[in-house]
Amino acid sequence: MPGRRQRSVRPITAARKLPPCPGPKLHAFKHRNAPIEWFERLDENRTNHSGIEASVFRVRIKSQDYALKVFNFFNPETTRWYWEKFLEDSFPIETVVFHTDPFYAECRAYGRIREAQIKGALKRQIVIPCHGFLILKDQDKQLLQERGMDLGVDNDMLQETGGNGQVRAIVKDLALPDPGVNASSLLGILRDIRWLKKLQIYNRDIRVENFKNGQLVDFGSAVTEPHCILSAFDKNNKKEAIDARLEDLIMFDDMVAEEGIKTEIRAMPNRSYCRKLRSWNI
Numbered sequence: 305m306p307g308r309r310q311r312s313v314r315p316i317t318a319a320r321k322l323p324p325c326p327g328p329k330l331h332a333f334k335h336r337n338a339p340i341e342w343f344e345r346l347d348e349n350r351t352n353h354s355g356i357e358a359s360v361f362r363v364r365i366k367s368q369d370y371a372l373k374v375f376n377f378f379n380p381e382t383t384r385w386y387w388e389k390f391l392e393d394s395f396p397i398e399t400v401v402f403h404t405d406p407f408y409a410e411c412r413a414y415g416r417i418r419e420a421q422i423k424g425a426l427k428r429q430i431v432i433p434c435h436g437f438l439i440l441k442d443q444d445k446q447l448l449q450e451r452g453m454d455l456g457v458d459n460d461m462l463q464e465t466g467g468n469g470q471v472r473a474i475v476k477d478l479a480l481p482d483p484g485v486n487a488s489s490l491l492g493i494l495r496d497i498r499w500l501k502k503l504q505i506y507n508r509d510i511r512v513e514n515f516k517n518g519q520l521v522d523f524g525s526a527v528t529e530p531h532c533i534l535s536a537f538d539k540n541n542k543k544e545a546i547d548a549r550l551e552d553l554i555m556f557d558d559m560v561a562e563e564g565i566k567t568e569i570r571a572m573p574n575r576s577y578c579r580k581l582r583s584w585n586i
Contacts, residue, residue, distance in 0.1 A: 321415075322437060323402040327530050328415035333436035333475045335366045340444055346371060346481075357406040357524045359453055362478060370435065371521075374448065374473045376456035378405040390536040403532045406524035407472045411437060413505050413523040414474070420503055430496040432521040433477045440471040476521065484518030490560065490569045493518055497552050497571070504529035506548065510555035512563060 321329035341364040358375040380387070380400050387400055402408050414434040420426035440448075448471070449455070455471060485493065496519065500507060506527045507520055514522040527534060527548070537545035553571035560567060 322411045323408040325399060325402040328412050328419055328528060330411035330415040330434070330474070331418070331436045333438045336436070336438035338366050340365055340372070340440075342444075342447060359448075365475075369478045371476045371478045372473050373410070373476065374440070374453070374471060375407040375524075376454070377469075378407065379456075380404060387533060390533050390540070395532065399532055403527075407437075407474070409526045409528070410434075410474050410523040412528040413507075413526040416503050416505055416528050426499065426503070430499045430519070431523075432479050432516055432519050435475040435477075437472060437474050440473055445469075445471045479516035479519075479521060482517065483512045483515040485512045485515050485559070485563065485565075487565050487567050489518040490565065490567055494556060494569060494571055496520070497556055501549065501552060507552050508555075510552050510559055512559060 320332050322332075323329065343362040343364070346360040346362055356376070357378075358373050360371055360373050363370055363372040378401065380397060383404060387404060391400070403412075414431075417426065417431065417434075445455075493515070497507070497510065500520075505523075507514075507523060507525070508527060509522060509525040510520075514520055534545060534548060537548055550572070556571045560569070
């Protein structure tokens with residue numbers, strides 16, 4: 305990547321917390337070295353699997369069933385068209401990776417939630433619980449490839465960042481398939497989204513498909529402060545910064561409208577203002 309300061313990203317097999325940068329971090333799963341028993345894929349109902357960031361499987365570890373989200377390899381070049389607009393040419397590429405890679409996005413969001421729970425500021429579950437990250441063993445990686453899973457390996461990118469082909473995953477509660485988004489659950493869902501905003505976590509993908517049992521389960525698009533792009537907004541475009549921090553509330557109202565749910569619950573009272581907001585989605 306000409307013109308950008310490079311630094312190799314360390315292998316993460318032995319890491320206890322990730323990502324290795326300032327800000328919130330997710331802990332390693334306590335049974336990360338235990339054998340994994342693989343069952344069905346939980347997101348097979350998607351009509352288009354091309355370009356997805358991860359795949360979710362039901363697994364059994366130490367006699368307990370979990371949902372294991374297995375992430376594809378991430379190449380920041382695929383989103384350069386977006387982040388390059390906001391960041392200076394000399395901005396470290398490793399920070400871009402740590403802040404925009406969907407795996408690290410989830411690590412940072414769940415890490416911040418865990419911090420709040422440990423400090424006692426958050427006394428209940430506001431998202432589907434996460435139990436930490438793990439790195440798949442070679443035999444598990446081979447099993448997934450034999451099942452036809454494309455991990456999106458980019459050998460050139462692995463060489464450039466110092467990666468070694470590690471397959472990263474996040475362990476979560478195995479939730480019922482029902483999204484649980486309905487008129488009776490909307491107030492609680494909105495309350496949880498406002499809590500995330502208070503924790504400076506912006507999910508950026510508020511859709512019915514990303515809920516289980518009325519709680520968010522996907523944070524692959526999340527932005528958690530401190531974040532390089534939000535910092536750039538704060539420095540160079542105050543309106544963009546304000547809009548970015550309101551996006552989840554706007555998306556909540558859009559979801560309610562799209563699903564045709566009859567309710568008077570609204571996150572944003574001024575719909576005309578919402579329509580004027582510029583999207584900052586990648």
